[in-house]
Each structure stands twice: as C-alpha cells, then as structure tokens.
Amino acid sequence: NAGVTQTPKFQVLKTGQSMTLQCAQDMNHNSMYWYRQDPGMGLRLIYYSASEGTTDKGEVPNGYNVSRLNKREFSLRLESAAPSQTSVYFCASTAQGYRETQYFGPGTRLLVL
Amino acid sequence: GENVEQHPSTLSVQEGDSAVIKCTYSDSASNYFPWYKQELGKGPQLIIDIRSNVGEKKDQRIAVTLNKTAKHFSLHITETQPEDSAVYFCAATVNQAGTALIFGKGTTLSVSS
Numbered sequence: 001n002a003g004v005t006q007t008p009k010f011q012v013l014k015t016g017q018s019m020t021l022q023c024a025q026d027m028n029h030n031s032m033y034w035y036r037q038d039p040g041m042g043l044r045l046i047y048y049s050a051s052e053g054t055t056d057k058g059e060v061p062n063g064y065n066v067s068r069l070n071k072r073e074f075s076l077r078l079e080s081a082a083p084s085q086t087s088v089y090f091c092a093s094t095a096q097g098y099r100e101t102q103y104f105g106p107g108t109r110l111l112v113l
Numbered sequence: 114g115e116n117v118e119q120h121p122s123t124l125s126v127q128e129g130d131s132a133v134i135k136c137t138y139s140d141s142a143s144n145y146f147p148w149y150k151q152e153l154g155k156g157p158q159l160i161i162d163i164r165s166n167v168g169e170k171k172d173q174r175i176a177v178t179l180n181k182t183a184k185h186f187s188l189h190i191t192e193t194q195p196e197d198s199a200v201y202f203c204a205a206t207v208n209q210a211g212t213a214l215i216f217g218k219g220t221t222l223s224v225s226s
Contacts, residue, residue, distance in 0.1 A: 004156070042202060042218040043157070058213055090156050101147070102214065104156030
C-alpha cells in the first residue's frame, strides 16, 4: 500500500514549456486535491476532484488544468509555465470530502526558469 | 471566505519544554480543525484534529483546544523531543459542498537538546 504517489519528484522547465504532474492513490479514495506550497504562504488549493468525473477550482487555479483520469489518478497540467509557478506541488486524497484526514504525497519540486 | 492566521511563525524550545501554536479563523461556520506536521522534504501528515462539538482533544503528548466563541484553536505539545522539530500547519473548513480546507501559513518548531 503506497498511499499517494507523485511523479516526477523534481523538474526544471523553461518559461513557456508545458508539463503534467502525475498523482495516484491506492486507498480507494473518492476525493483528490492539488496544492502548491510557497515559502511563508502555507498550502493553497489549486484544484480538487470531489469524486471521479468531477473537478472544481480552488483558491489559485489560474495557469493550471486538471484531469481526473479515473478513481486512482488525478493529474495537474501547466500549459505554458511561468516563473511564478515555481513551487512545491502536493497531491492529496481523502475518502470523502474535506472533513477527513488528507493523505499527502511526497511532493513535486518545480523550478521554472 | 475563510481566513486562518497562525502564530508564531517560528518557535524554538529546549527538549522537555512545552510548545504552543495558536490559530484564529474568521468564518464562524467552520467546524473542522486539523493540524498537520511536515518534516523536511515530505508531505504534511495529520497529527490531530478537532470538530466543533468538542472543546479539547488529547493524543499522548499532543493536545488541541478549541474556543468557538473567540474563534481560535491551539496545538499543545508537552515534553518536546528533537523529533518534534518540523513545520506545523493548522487548517479550518466548513462541512459544505464546494468549500476548501484553508491552511495557516505554518510554524517552524525547533527543539534543541
């Protein structure tokens, strides 16, 4: 039981390049989330998926798109990376909704030059 | 929307001392308050949570208190150990579709031996 896994662990992009961050969970959870973590800013929600087939914007969705591929996988795409998107990205999942334990992945560290 | 403020941003204690981290929230409808611990290079991990129908909850050396009238909640760690050194985040949310878990900006706790 691996919990929440994220790939890649680290990525360097040039401004304007695109990439997809992958997230998968093996806990049969319904809800999945993408956060970004910046120094002194805590964790901010980018997008979430309450259940398979649904996605909704969080606090900071601009510049990102998501896909809930199936119940296990939730990907985050940067279509045209900007230096302001340099951050650490965390995926998380819960069995159902926000009022439960969120299980976080190990994070993807992204540097946009 | 909900706003969560967390203090202090850094806290240094000697091994064996107690540590207290405080958070305030703005939305009186918030009813779930988790605390997460993040070790260096890892994703956050839930350590304790409290719901609005409870004033205090304990788990070994960790306790959380909630004052709904004042809209603040606190994390108390007793008999601190070096392995308690980490970043701690508080969060708050309401049990309502479409709402998010709002995190504080974090407290870096350092326990010296």
